[in-house]
Amino acid sequence: MLPRVPRLLLALLVSLVLTGGVLAATTEATAVPPAPALARASDNPLAGHRWGVYRGGAEMAWAPYQRSSGKNRRLLAKIALAPKAKWFGDWIPDGQIGAKVEEYVANATGGDDDVLVQMTVFRMVPWEHEACRRLPTAREKASYKRWIARFARAVGDTRAAIVLQPDGPFAMCAPRGSKVLSRLVAHASRKLSALPRTSVYVEAGSAGWNHLDPAEAVRLLTRAGVQHARGFHLNTTHYETTERQVRFGAEVVRALEARGITGKHFTVDTAQNGRGFTWEQHRDLHGGDFDSAPTCRTKKQQHCVTLGIPPTADVADPRWGLPADVAQLAATYVDGYLWAGRPWLRRQAAPFLLKRALAVARTTPY
Template identity: 60%
Template sequence: MRRLLLAVCATALSLPLLVPSLAGAADPNPGNPLAGRAWGVPRHTAEPQWLAYEAASGRQKRLLGRIALRPTSKWFGAWIPDGDIKQKVRSYIDASTGGDTAVVAQLTVFRMVPWEQAACTRLPTKTERTSYKRWIRRFVAGIGTEQHAAVVLQPDGPFALCAPDGSHVLSRLETYAAKRLGALPNVATYIDAGSAGWNHLDPANAVRQLTRAGVEHVRGFHLNTTHYESTAREIDFGAEVVAALAKAGLDDVHFTVDTAENGRPFTYTEFFDAHPDGVFNNAPACRRAAQRVCATLGIPPTAQVARKRWHLPARIRRLAREHVDGYLWAGRPWLDTQTWPFVRQRALRMARTTPFAAARGGEALSAR
């Protein structure tokens, strides 16, 4: 597979920053749609991490660059009206790729209404269901048939299983989105399946959610969005889910792992043991390199999932080579409660304490 070079330098402000993410010649995952091409970095006035980086100088600018100069995924949801979503998607993709359809843009769909705890108490109305489908169609149209992209579909995916009276309405809506996204020839879609801990380490839970949500129509699934569990734990669990899906008749399913905030990994239980009154979605940012049960940046976004520099055990690296398409940053731990607004001090602390600080920009993504 030919080498793709860094498309533009970080200081060329008229063009988007691109980083290559390459796969080795002996890759056991030769169909990986995220490997062998550049990943776009969103340089857009709507991206708070980019604005903070642009306004900074000196050491703070270098630290913020560990977030702003890396490929991240922008979230799109119900706060964007049906009539605006197509253009919003198109503008974001252009800012990430410079109009180059061969560059991978990254997007996260968070459109379901109701969702999270509200999804456990009521079902979407007919109007909400109609709006969801219309929004999805226009979102898909915004990407288009030529653009290469990676899409994470509906973070906190396990909430679909808590719909009242065992209803499959939420899952059917996800399936609608999966079919539409899966029909785009250059888009790799990964349905969010929570995390290993959320599924109680039981792959059957994830299989039930994913098969209901239409995983057969897309590339696979995504793990660890908004969670802090270790990359090794997620890979181990994800491989078990892949095997269970294969037993159910779904072969060639792959997955991605979110590494935006698991530089010092911990579980849900460990968090509340350390922070009984804490807010899990807003775990304190690490202040010191030796601190634990705190959020800091994990492995930089890349399709080079089995590099030794990620400090994964040999067995986990073998599983990653076969099953994992990439490490993505769909999580946004530099935002308050991972939603809004951007918290500069939080971002600086995570950038300063990450154990992957030496993996800078394209350097982390260019070696075979």
């Protein structure tokens, strides 16, 4: 492994000489800020490959983008043409999940098997607050495993990055201290990580959700099968700054190493943290629904929702404005900045909200 400082310099130099970017060429090229070239880090499975963009009805931002024109089209292109991690969950029946994944992969790759596709697996039932009240039934557990098996079979040898089970800390509130939810996530981590070209990142919540305590994240991740995975993912449904996540993620990697789980890396969700803030700051400044926190009104406003760093494996690029020590940590431990979060949707779930999408696209500092 390269020493940290030389590795950072190498990543920066490579990013200057490589051509291409993470966005596929489109007729809107002049409307979208050019995405950075992908650094060719030999130990980063997300680097050195074009990141596929899905263009179809399963992407809620796609139809509004196609119908738009003029300024709105240029703004919506920042969302619709970005490589994002499409969500797959229990709303897709066991008998349909394979076909849905195959259609998504074919669309996003255009038949090029070197293109990287991104997916989010959100299949656990029960989940979120319901997971704190009851455990899955025998039928639900069997369905989960069947769905995961069919999902994995459909992914096959696709080059893929998978965020596994957003809002991961909910597994820790299962009734009576049960580990059944974590064990099911670990089952998925093991099955998906066994695929030849799939990199799995188990969701660990955010730095704040773990109370800035890496030991909490380690407990969650080891129960959820991080030992099988490439690593972990941070910040999917939160808005915390990239700087905060990188610092915390590096501490978690080191804490995992202390437990004998070595070689782990992580990804950071940057879809909604262009002007990052914590849950506590949201409570004190805005109140109300955290998932639908207020969007920024201007490019200079702070502590509001807007698009963050574009999806990329070039994590230490000077354009992101990270402090030098954070850029060094990112070059060492971070595989990529991903967009699994969806701040342009109502409560980050559904439906698509045009006013919200235009706001986050208009005010992003990137």
